[in-house]
Amino acid sequence: MYRINPPGVYAHESAMTEPRLRARVERVAAALAPPRVPVVFTDEQLPELIWEGRWTEGLKPMGTLPEVRDPVLVFSTFRFDGKEAERGAWFDQLGTGIGGHLRNALVGGGAFHWFPAGLKEDPYRKEKVCRACWRLHFQVGCLHRCAYCGYGGVLVTMVNVEEYIEHLDRLIERHPWQLTYLLEDDADVLCLEPELGCLGPIIEYFGTLKDRYLIIHTKSANVEWMLPLKHNGNTILVWSLSGPEQSRTLEPKTGTLEERVEAARLCQEAGYTVRYKFKPILPITGWREDGARAVATALTRTRPDVISLCTFMWMECAEMVRRVGRDRFDPHFLAAAEAAADTIGGLRTAPFPEDARAEMYEHYLTEIRRWNETVPVSLSTESPSMWRRFEDRLGMNAANYVCGCGPQSTPWLRQLPCSAWQGVERNDQGLRGTW
Numbered sequence: 001m002y003r004i005n006p007p008g009v010y011a012h013e014s015a016m017t018e019p020r021l022r023a024r025v026e027r028v029a030a031a032l033a034p035p036r037v038p039v040v041f042t043d044e045q046l047p048e049l050i051w052e053g054r055w056t057e058g059l060k061p062m063g064t065l066p067e068v069r070d071p072v073l074v075f076s077t078f079r080f081d082g083k084e085a086e087r088g089a090w091f092d093q094l095g096t097g098i099g100g101h102l103r104n105a106l107v108g109g110g111a112f113h114w115f116p117a118g119l120k121e122d123p124y125r126k127e128k129v130c131r132a133c134w135r136l137h138f139q140v141g142c143l144h145r146c147a148y149c150g151y152g153g154v155l156v157t158m159v160n161v162e163e164y165i166e167h168l169d170r171l172i173e174r175h176p177w178q179l180t181y182l183l184e185d186d187a188d189v190l191c192l193e194p195e196l197g198c199l200g201p202i203i204e205y206f207g208t209l210k211d212r213y214l215i216i217h218t219k220s221a222n223v224e225w226m227l228p229l230k231h232n233g234n235t236i237l238v239w240s241l242s243g244p245e246q247s248r249t250l251e252p253k254t255g256t257l258e259e260r261v262e263a264a265r266l267c268q269e270a271g272y273t274v275r276y277k278f279k280p281i282l283p284i285t286g287w288r289e290d291g292a293r294a295v296a297t298a299l300t301r302t303r304p305d306v307i308s309l310c311t312f313m314w315m316e317c318a319e320m321v322r323r324v325g326r327d328r329f330d331p332h333f334l335a336a337a338e339a340a341a342d343t344i345g346g347l348r349t350a351p352f353p354e355d356a357r358a359e360m361y362e363h364y365l366t367e368i369r370r371w372n373e374t375v376p377v378s379l380s381t382e383s384p385s386m387w388r389r390f391e392d393r394l395g396m397n398a399a400n401y402v403c404g405c406g407p408q409s410t411p412w413l414r415q416l417p418c419s420a421w422q423g424v425e426r427n428d429q430g431l432r433g434t435w
């Protein structure tokens, strides 16, 4: 696992009762630098610890902090007792300033999240194209310190993986239309392994299934421990890649470009399916050369089954500048984002206007085709109009594209056989851990 020195190390009492769970906590705590003994806490003690330990200080976009430290480390369990909402309501009235997925994890919930992208209940379905599915969670928080990201500050990891897998098994059985399951978009789950000992059992569980796949999304190079696992070809690893300059300056604790690609090569050799997302494509000074290097490094050393492209999105221009720093940008793209702020600010695809995003995609597509003429390339969380603009060139459209973490994007598929929303139905009545 990574060498880290968290400002505080805590374990919920539920993580310390069973010897198997406790051993996971103790292995990680012993591998910290220096080794630590976790503070064991109950639900009632949690708010005091949050206030005393100033947990919320690091819960800001990391590029906006004067100093970024390793996150507070919290071990806990999913409780699967049907009382997550009750505990959540109790937690909310305390006013700790912690919400969202981190709050869910701190009250022992949030294992399986229904993500309704593109369905009627998705308020953003006209702004971005993505796929409805269940998403898996096991951790919240990250060690990588990406400047544009807010997942530093606190890292909660669950430790009761055997119980988690039992509930996951029921969820999978109820959703025959969902073929792949993404773990995780709130954390990078490779960082505490193999000491944590939770990801291996999840990979090997998927290895026992027929035509169901685990997708792990990462920027880490910590893979050697997973090479001998019995994955049975049912785990797909997706690396987000960026050029060497972006990774060095803005993603300081991730694997470098070279390290991520070497990790992908090792996994490919060990029989895992390997994919890439060039994400987020940030038009920093020299981004064309940076991107070309990333593409060449990846495609001369490995054979991904699919590639997705995604420019920097999800926020207003001023907020992006606050996180990344004005001086880092290619002036042409910064000017385009600033000029568009009044018209596209607030859209999911902001801050860059469509023409600027298309220019970035054009560049990456050209570079990809230089090295690989056939790998499917799709757009990630792009607008319907961007899809119309690129569909002929990509040979796929908004309804049938394959991508890095789509629920029907099984290994080496070149196009979905039907619309991504055909047959999609939520069916979790009576199951535990869903939200």
Ligand code: SF4
Residues within 6 Å of the ligand: 141, 142, 143, 144, 145, 146, 149, 150, 151, 152, 186, 187, 188, 219, 251, 254
């Ligand atoms: S790797 Fe992902 S989750 Fe981790 S800090 Fe970077 S952007 Fe955030």
